Amino acid sequence: MWKQVKKIIQQSNRFVITSHVGPDGDALGSELGLYYYLKSLGKEATILNATPPAKNFTFMGKNRAVKTYNPKRDRKLIDQADAVFILDISEWKRLGAVGEDVQQSNAKTVCIDHHICLKQLFDVQVIDNKAGSTGELIFRLIKDMKKKLNAKIAEPLYIAALTDTGSFHYSNTSPSTHTMVAELLELGVNPLNCYNQIYEQHSLERFRLLGQVMLNAQLECQGQLAWATVDKKLARKVNADIDDCEGFVEMLRSIQTVDVSVIFREESPQCTRVSLRSKKTTDVHKIARSLGGGGHKRASGITLNLPLKKAIPKVLGEAKKSFKKRGVK
Numbered sequence: 003m004w005k006q007v008k009k010i011i012q013q014s015n016r017f018v019i020t021s022h023v024g025p026d027g028d029a030l031g032s033e034l035g036l037y038y039y040l041k042s043l044g045k046e047a048t049i050l051n052a053t054p055p056a057k058n059f060t061f062m063g064k065n066r067a068v069k070t071y072n073p074k075r076d077r078k079l080i081d082q083a084d085a086v087f088i089l090d091i092s093e094w095k096r097l098g099a100v101g102e103d104v105q106q107s108n109a110k111t112v113c114i115d116h117h118i119c120l121k122q123l124f125d126v127q128v129i130d131n132k133a134g135s136t137g138e139l140i141f142r143l144i145k146d147m148k149k150k151l152n153a154k155i156a157e158p159l160y161i162a163a164l165t166d167t168g169s170f171h172y173s174n175t176s177p178s179t180h181t182m183v184a185e186l187l188e189l190g191v192n193p194l195n196c197y198n199q200i201y202e203q204h205s206l207e208r209f210r211l212l213g214q215v216m217l218n219a220q221l222e223c224q225g226q227l228a229w230a231t232v233d234k235k236l237a238r239k240v241n242a243d244i245d246d247c248e249g250f251v252e253m254l255r256s257i258q259t260v261d262v263s264v265i266f267r268e269e270s271p272q273c274t275r276v277s278l279r280s281k282k283t284t285d286v287h288k289i290a291r292s293l294g295g296g297g298h299k300r301a302s303g304i305t306l307n308l309p310l311k312k313a314i315p316k317v318l319g320e321a322k323k324s325f326k327k328r329g330v331k
């Protein structure tokens with residue numbers, strides 16, 4: 003499959019790069035890494051995402067190369083593209099309007115991802131769910147093409163690896179993650195700056211929201227299931243943004259007895275976003291998939307077109323079923 007990707011890069015001149023809605027550190031990091039690589043080959047490339055970056059990655063969105071898709075302005079870039087790279091996602095649905103327009107175009111589609119994907123949906127598909135981040139796969143591609151990396155390519159790839167491995171402690175962290183990172187640091191990446199830009203830009207309001215959310219957190223299934231909700235009313239009460247709850251689900255997981263943590267986020271009266279994490283035992287991807295979501299074994303998400311009140315029993319019901327199978331009530 004890499005061979006086909008390389009051939010497409012060699013034979014094409016115009017590229018569009020895209021990723022999932024609410025692009026995160028790995029989405030933007032792998033996009034920018036690939037973007038600077040294609041630029042170094044003298045190719046034309048544009049990054050088009052259906053929605054702006056997730057809150058703590060807005061600094062990456064300030065890069066002029068990253069555009070939030072505006073069909074009137076950008077549709078022609080898709081129509082003129084020889085190939086479209088789809089990174090850190092392997093389904094059409096979460097590509098939003100970009101995906102819809104790419105499907106109508108003649109461009110070849112190349113998907114590079116590390117999520118669990120069971121179908122062939124793109125012209126070329128390189129999926130390695132053992133990779134810690136899509137950034138690692140982009141690194142592998144560039145190394146394979148015998149091209150030297152440079153500092154511009156290195157920083158976004160570092161951010162991809164940093165964020166998707168939970169700062170290098172999740173089980174997807176491998177020797178090859180660290181080998182790559184060593185090389186990126188040699189190229190001048192500044193870890194303190196990267197960490198500061200992503201994890202040390204919080205508002206006090208976010209911590210006030212954390213306090214409120216944790217006050218209402220619940221433990222069930224003999225302490226192995228932790229869950230909490232974040233609704234608009236609560237966010238308003240402490241003058242916080244609903245997206246300030248990013249990271250809360252990992253905190254809930256870190257409770258000693260917990261294996262599965264769940265955060266329910268009210269997107270709108272009819273839409274709830276669910277984040278699931280597992281520490282060691284439960285496969286939360288199975289739970290997410292059964293309800294139309296996806297992700298990884300230890301980190302998954304679901305977007306439900308349901309109000310918060312209806313989403314909660316639906317997801318908890320599935321989670322509890324999985325505990326019950328193992329004799330935990």
Ligand code: AMP
Binds near residue numbers: 022276294301304
């Ligand atoms: P999050 O909880 O939003 O940080 O997402 C955790 C993981 O689940 C990420 O790898 C996402 O790509 C994936 N994910 C989140 N939301 C969805 C969704 N609605 N459908 C499929 N996968 C999702």
Ligand code: MN
Binds near residue numbers: 029
């Ligand atoms: Mn991602």
Ligand code: MN
Binds near residue numbers: 028135136
């Ligand atoms: Mn990823």
